[in-house]
Structure formats: structure tokens, C-alpha cells
Amino acid sequence: MPNCPKIGLFDFGGLSKVNLFQFAVPQMVFGDLYAEKWFELFILNASSDQSSTLPCDGDLSLAEQMDMLIVAGWHDINEPPTPEVQHALRQAYTRGAMVVGLCYGTYALAYSGLLDGKKAATHWFAESDFSLRFPSIQLDTNALYVDENRLITSAGTAASLDCCLYIVRKFHGSRVANKIARMMVVPPHREGGQAQFIDQPLPIVSKDQQINQLLAKIQQNPTACYRIDELAEQLAMSRRTFTRHFQKATGTSLTQWIIHLRLQNSLTLLENTSLSIEQISERAGFQNTVSFRQHFKTRYQITPNDWRRAFVGNGA
Template identity: 45%
Template sequence: MLSLPDTDLIQIAVVAFNQISPFHLSVPSVVFGEALQGEPVFALKVCSADNDLCLTTSAGYSLVLQYDLQPLKQAQIIIVPSWRNPNERPPEALLAALNKAYQRGATIVGLCLGAYVLAEAGLLTGRKATTHWAYADDFSVRYPEVQLNADILYVEYQGIMTSAGTAAGIDCCLQMLRQQLGADRANRVARRLVVPPHRQGGQRQYIDRPLPTNAQDNRLNALLAWVRSDLSAEYSIDYLANKALMSRRTFTRHFRAATGTTFGNWLLHQRLGLCQQLLERTDQPIESIASHAGFGSVVSMRQHFRQVFGVSPTVWRQTFRV
């Protein structure tokens, strides 16, 4: 495998601590490290937030680390994958390091209960954030100045990202990977991890029935696959409800229960995802891509693309062309 000096790689610091959950620690490690086989892009360093390089885990075994908080001084991305106890204030040295890193332009990420650490550092004051839904009430009471939305998977706001618990941390890390390397490589990593390539940040954390359990849901599942097969066509809720043998009200209810969002929002992100792929993998002109993805005009595609991804389709192509 090609070996590059650390200075040529994107520096990522992951904060570990005593009694850390091995799963939470593994999420950024596997997304930014192991899953990019043969594609060295990131220099990932796991750092101890405690005054010891030998840490305990919640699984009953120990970890021996190489780094204290020193790498946080140079890292472009700093990830706090969780926190051991919402009632415990994190070490002052960690809070100070996070503030200094943010002030110099680093992206700061709090996965799951890592949002508590960012809030204690004052980084979420007046900003949008999320955390594990089960801790939403407690978080809101502790940090009323934070614009908490506990119904979503992850949120990015002014250089800070927070996510819900467990699997949402993977979604959040894949979103960061998508921003750094483009949709194509992020999708390849998702395939290696056998997870969905892109779950929207605004999707609900907790869905009562995420999997088809009856004939109506099976029809809905097949219908969504059919829509994805031809995103250039126009679709109305009434037409799709009729095709699924449901009333409009039943279709709308089942769709939100299955996806956590509205049909219009789901369809928009399916179309934008197709635009990403075509921009990265083909030489098709923007006009052709807009038509193929079902946007009524190039102007509409550009507006939605810039609103969601922060750049124009042309800049995305120049950055992530395969």
C-alpha cells in the first residue's frame, strides 16, 4: 500500500477515555481507517482524554493508546465518539483543547453522548445539535441555550457536527467522508461496511416500524425501488398511493413510518444522490444530468444542490471527478 507522510493526509483525532464503549470508538476508526483499503487519505490518531494511555472499556478489556491530547493541536477533524457519564464534566484540558481547535478552524464532531462534551465546552451555545433520543430531555434541561433536535440522525452547523446514538454515528461519519472524498468513495466504504450509503441527517432517529411487516409495507418497499429505477419521471402522492393500493392518507402514514420523512423530501435526496454519482462518474453536461435526475430545470437542480451540499454541481464535479 502506498505510504504517505502524515503531513499529506487529513489529520483526524478521536478522543477516547476510561469506560469508553468499544463500538462507539470503532465507528470513526473503521470509516476513516480500515474501510479505505489501499486509499490512504486520513491520518487517524486515537487520543486519551484522561491522564493515562492505558484505558478501560465498558466491555471489560483495556486499550493502550499512543497519544495524549497533543494531536488535537493539529487535527483538521476532532471526533468525540461518546461520553461515559452525562453527569460528569469532562476534563478541563479536553474542553480547552476543543475550543482552541475550533477557533483555528477544525471541524468538531460529537457522536451520541459526545454532544454533552461539546456542550460543556460551550461549542453548542446558540447552535443546532442532536444527541441520542433517550437523553434528549436531560440534555435540554442542562443546556437550554442549545437548539436541540432529537428527532434527527445528525446535524452540521457552523463547523460542528453532532449525531444520534449507535448506528447514526456511522451515518454522520459517512457524511463527513462524502464531504471530503465525494459520494462515489463514500458509497464504496458504505458497501464494505454493509450499511446504507446515505441516510439523510434529517431522518428520524426512532422509527416504530422500520421494516416491512405486512402486505401494505411490502408493496411500499417495492414501489420505492420502482421509483428509484427511474428518477426522471414525475411522481405525485396520489399516483403512488393508487399504485400501492392505498389511500393517500394511508400511503403518507406508511411512508413516514418506513422512512422517517416525507415523500417529497425522500425523492429530492434520491435525485440529488443520482446527480452526485453522474457528476463524479460521467461527462454528461449539467443539463442532461438535471433531466436524468428529474429536476424540472438546471436552475432548480443547482438551487437544491447548493442548498444541500454547499457548492455548485460544477464545483462538486471538479472536486470529486473519478
């Protein structure tokens, strides 16, 4: 790896086509704000008419000299990059450079064909659209960033900072990354993934009225013990028929639906009460604290205490 990598940050037309936060993050992390020079950052004018309200160091021809190209966000997910931009991205990758897409910038890499058959990340809000539009790309909907053989993509907004600090570690190690993180007053590495920030409400209404009534009943008393055989008997169904109807109505199994419900209830308790983890586990309906912690970590990739610290600011 070069000691002072050259990084090209694309400007696609000035303030009207730039997410200022996402554009500022690589400038802060890779720019000339520190006593030591770890990277050389260049702003490349990539607008179709070469117009920009931002100061640029050159046009797309500079891309040939870069060790890394960064697309910081994307202004319209329905609009592919120009053929010139796609060519610059593909050519850079072919000659061994890194190519980075921050947040919706992943779309630019996907449109250019660089991510076909590979893993990638983008903002969770675009999950359905991205998967439909690019079925050959394996979208990791939980990762804050993904590094797939010099193709680095990140989740939304603040995750672009996690991604850029990861790149610093990749080139210069943890010492430099930690130093930059301290200067920016941010953690050098965040635990967990996008799951902790995604609002995923439970399916509570379906076309199956019998299942709807059952879901409402469970929501009213989520801590009770529910057995499939007993519920199937109440609905005059066989176990197999009940399982099939529930899966069709909710998209998941009874057990997973109840776990999801209890986890959502635990979030409310974590964020709005001072109850201990043991008390929250019991009130949410888990058999024991160990089970609660295991399900919580599996779902959100962090512990209940870490969740409370992140969203409330204190631990239990």
C-alpha cells in the first residue's frame, strides 16, 4: 500500500447534487486537517456539464492517478452515473485501485457493474429497491460497511464515518485511525450494525382474520406461554395447517414473531425506564436473562446494556 494514498472524491455538480454530511466526512478524515499527512485528497469534477459550485482540483482525467475513488452518496437512485463516470470507476478498479461507495453511493458502483456477484452495503431504507434493481449483488442489510476485494461500501449517513475510519486502519493501522477518531471526538469503531437503527414494525394485520385475532391477543399479553398445538386447537386447525397459515400471514414462524414482539417491548423498557436488565427480561416475557441477552445480541448485534448506552446515555 502507498504511504500517502491519493484519493479522488467525486463532485457530481456542486451543492445541488451533494449530501453535505457525506461529502464532508471523507474530507475530514482524509483531508489536510492534521499535522501529519496520511492521505492526499483531490476533488474531481464529475458533473456531466463540468459545472460545480465547489472548488475542484481537476476533472475525471485525474481519476487515473488515484489510489482510491470515493462516491459520497448519490443524488438520484433511479439515475445511473454517466458513461464517463462508470468508465472511470471500472478502469480504476481494473488497475488495482480501491473504489468506495458511501451510503447511496453504492448505487453508482452497482450501476457500473463492479458489484455483480459480490457483497455490498447501503442505507437500510433502500434495501428493497436495491435488491430488486441489482439481484446479482448480495446486500448485507446489517453491516455498517463491507469490504469486498477493494470494493468498499457503507450503510447510511453516519456509517460513512465508520467506513472511512476503517479505511484509515486498513492503510495506516489502528494508531492513526484512533488518533483521527479522537480529533473528531467519535469512537474509532462502533459495535453492532444497521439493525439497531432500522425501524422494523411487526406485521400485525393480515388478510387472515383468524390470525389477526390471534396476533392481537398475543400483543395484549406478550409474556404468556404460547404453544402451537394449543393455538392450533383454538383455531380448529391441525398443527401443520396452523403453521402454514401463520407463516403466510406474517412471513415468519410463531416463535420468531413472539421473540420479535418481546424484543421490541424490551427496547421501550431499555430506553424509557431505569429497570435492570433482569427486570426488563422478565417484563418483556423471556424465560430468563440469558435467553434475553442471546436473542438481543443475535437480533441487534450489540448487548442490551450497549443499546441503553447508545440511545439513552447510561448503562444498567
